[in-house]
Amino acid sequence: MQSLRIFFIASGIWYLCNLVLLWPPVYAGALSLIYPGIDLGQGQPVFDLLLDAWLIVGIQLAAIGIVALWGARQPWKYIALVPVIVLTEAVGAAWDIYSLLCSGEAEWVVFTTLAAHAVIVLGAWYTWTAAHREKAQQGAVTS
Template structure:
């Protein structure tokens, strides 16, 4: 279960880092780089609403991350987190493709985040294979 434990710890820590990255004062400074040339309403109440909405995403990711870190103590029992993480990453990947294609997200940002999503997909695949191998060996 070392592979699954490593996967849960890595994703857990990354999801907790996302909370920091999406914290309003941090994210407010990054948004002009992510969406260059797009009027985001900085200085208007709607900008605060945008930051709050992304903070909620960060909190949700942190919640999954906290459960993943907790689950790393007994990885086999928490293996059901693998599809939760895969679906979370799939939604994020679709959002990145949509944002780059239709809403002005910088291509380098979209490609970087897509690479992150695919790295997590790869980790999930390796963790699933390890769980399946161990289950087959136990039979």
């Protein structure tokens, strides 16, 4: 279960970092790089609403991160969190593709985040198969 433990710790830290990156003062400064040349209404109430909405996304990701870190203590018991993480990454990837095609998000941002989603999904696949293989081997040894 070592690979599952490592995956949970890495995912948990990643999702907590997302909360920091989406914290309004941090994210406000990055938005002009993420959406170059687009008037996001900086200085207007709608901009604060945008920042608040992304803060909620950060809090939701942090919640998954906390559960992942908690689950690292007993990885097999929390293995159902792996598909939650994969689906979270799939939704994030879909949003990134939409943002590239329809919202003017900078290509470098999209490709960077798509790479991060891919690394997490591939890590989840490896971890899922390794954990099930290890569990099957443990069952064979104890039988």
